Amino acid sequence: MAVFDPATARSRRLRLALLGLVALAAVATAGAFAADPSESVPEPVRFDDAVELGLSSETDALMAGDATLPRVQVFYSQLQYVVGYNGIASFVDSRRDGRTERQFGYPLVAYVETFDHRDPGTTESGLFAAGGAGGWTPVGEARYVVDSDARTPAGPVVVPFASRDAAAAFADEHGGSVVGWAAVRSRSFDVDSAATVRALAPDRWRTANDRIAAAERRADRPASVVVGEDAPTIGAAVAAAPPNTTVRVPPGTYEETVTVNRSVTIAGAGSGTGPGATRVVGDGNGSVITVHARDVAVTGLRIAGTGNRARDPEAARASRESEGGTWDTNIQLGYGYGDAGIKAVGAPGLVVDDVAVDTEASGILLRDGSHATASGLLVEGTDEWQDGFMGVAGMKSRVTVTNSRFEGGRDGIYLHRADGSIVRNSTFVDNRYGTHLMYTGDALVADNAFRNELFAGVTVMTRPAGHAIVGNDVRNSSAGIQASGTRTYVGYNTRVGNELGFSTSARGSLYEHNVVVDNELGARATTVVPSSRVVANDFVGNGDHATAGAGALRVWADGDRGNYWDGASVGPHAPGSRAYRPTSPVDAALHRHVSAAAVRESPAARLLDALRGTVPGARSGSIIDPAPAAAPYHPERVDAVTGAGADADGPVRADWRAAGEPAGNATATAEGSA
């Protein structure tokens, strides 16, 4: 064959082409090793486009635009999303234990918001403030003022500047010293975590006890006026009663609306339906009892005949057009101005005890600091949630609710900017949302039962911080508990037979000791960048135990302590020795089809098992539990809803106050994020 002849022109051309190819490959290879992929540094992005971690950016002062939180955006080597930290302390703190680095890789570059030429200063309350958003400077190049008199809502603030002069000028005015990044990095910041919230939950329970005891003392006043004997109507009796006395309302039906302008107790004979009860029936317009004075108590009444106006559309529209209002005037006016059985405006210290409200709108409507305590409250709302409104609506009013029941209507309890509210030992049935928190932080929602909720048992919207949602029992609802926000503790809850047990929407949070049984979907991982811990939960008999939305791999465990997944131990391995992936199709079927165990042992499946899990930041939408538990953490609660007594509808109680003491449970140390 001629092609073997080395002398032909064709052969020479071939030889040259081959040489060229080899040279090209050599150059490309050399180039690939010479180039440093970690050297190409991405430009800063709009902070709104980053995935936020750290402090809540929705405290009142920040929302109102008065105060400013210096922010950081970080590009991690393995994570495709840009992570935004509210507050420099959050970023520094996240690097302390190395957990972030293991999940997302090292920071390729971090930019900090700098405030040169932005009129940095403080508000009247000492919060750091600046005129407009700052520029972005790499953390290593910026200068920082520490120990100045400026603060954030969470504590001391580190104020960054691009130039040393601007930093020095700020330090001259507000004290403190100018340091470099190395000094800031090595500082330790007191950043609260969800574990702090867990430790606080029993305290909040005790706070509720104190509030209720104080309310009982407030309501217990000497009788002065008896309706029917000393005055013809309740309204007249209240007008005649001296402050700090009790107006007695004997059994019977009173058709009137009452306005209370002094601190008295209105005491009926009881809220029942029998002849011994006291009924107050309004005229179907406006609220039945309107309270304008502090420390008013309403007890032993059955209230009906409310108007059906849920809110004031006129006010809402006006606020949109005016410019003077605060950021949420619209909702405040809209939601705060409807009709109710009892409506309190600027009336702190309201006590409601043994009261039933049959309402077309709200049961109790609280506005403008009407901090209230309710126990033994029964609110029966409309059959269709669109027709009615809230069982208790607290607008800028902190509520303490215990031993109450909310049926029908829109939301059982709706709270808007009602920090520190406590809802416990209550029952919610057939509402839209059972308990619905907006812009409300540091609340306790504990030991409640939710049944047949149209949207969800407990929902926390917006991004508040520091909620404890503990010991609740949600069944037959669209969703069990959906809490967004940060630093939220969701523990010891039981969810049975819901479409969705819970979602891990809250960031930097702790989800533990929950029992999740027979839901269509047990849990859903939502936040794109994992920052929470999900550990020691029991997943039993759910259609799917858990699914994950877009984002990095979620590791649901805390060191060597995982969750219990029924089905995870099927197969020839020692229980708990094999990682469990609820998002893998094979693992997800283990508790439903035994045959899945055979597929799982195939070389292909085991090979994939061995491969996945590294570079977690660059893995998309999935969950792994590296150390699934061999047995449920709370078999007694699982048995209570699956065993012989499963038909009983009574709420399952978890002894979280004994178990949740800080020393008893050290889950907040090692690895694992959701």
Added chain:
Amino acid sequence: MNRRLGGVWVVFRRELATVRRTPGYAVLAVGLLVVLGGLVAVGGGGATGFVPAVVDLLLPTEVLVPLLAVVLGYRALFADAASGELGVIRTCPVSAAGYVVGVLLARTAALVVLVGGPFALVGAYVWLTAAPDTGIFATHSGVDSPVLFLRFLALVVPFGAAYLSLSAAVSTIATTRRSAFALGLLALLAGVLGGDLAVLRSLSAGASPSGIAGSLALSPNGAFRGLVFEHVIGVSFAPEGGFVDTGRAVASLVGWTVVGGVAAVAAIALGPRVDVAVEHLRARLDR
């Protein structure tokens, strides 16, 4: 000099033609592509970038690339000897070294195409399809870059070449096709498992872990894995490396290739003389 190169070139062309006429090799390449593609598709690593894809591919690569290299190499020199063609070639003006170099170069070129091709296709697939889960948030590629996959590819080729030349060398001492196959398999197992088992053994025997970076580099698999960690995967873990002694690992891969080549040359060149010596010995014993 020119004449010697010309000899190598002729052997090279002849050997390439041999490979081209063996359809089994193309089937193997397709099989490799199916396995790699399947792993990237099912493993999920390729969905987000090159580094996770390489993580998914590393283990199968360590097994499949040596396998393919051994398949390409185990008959390379044996076949000519068995068919008697080697005797014919000896009459041509081609030295033993020229012959071995020509054959090995051709087989290596085939390796580049048959192994590099599937890997390159998988890389192209990742390049075209890898994207973040959601576009709601700002995204960036981290340290992930096609350059890293190119590095991986550039490491796969010398890794395969080492096995190719070793298996070719081993095959020269085989006398039957079956024994060539068995010897190739032995080289494969010794290479894929032996080196790392030796490292594990020395560790459990009390050797200092500080020597791992050096001892790991001695076997072709260890050297390859170390280099991939150092220059591909490790880039996304921490700015500083230290998984393996890079110089030693590269020297190891090149060294195994050269050792294989030299051993083959020696076997080809000295083989007839050994035969003669053996005949002499036998004749003397018979006497």
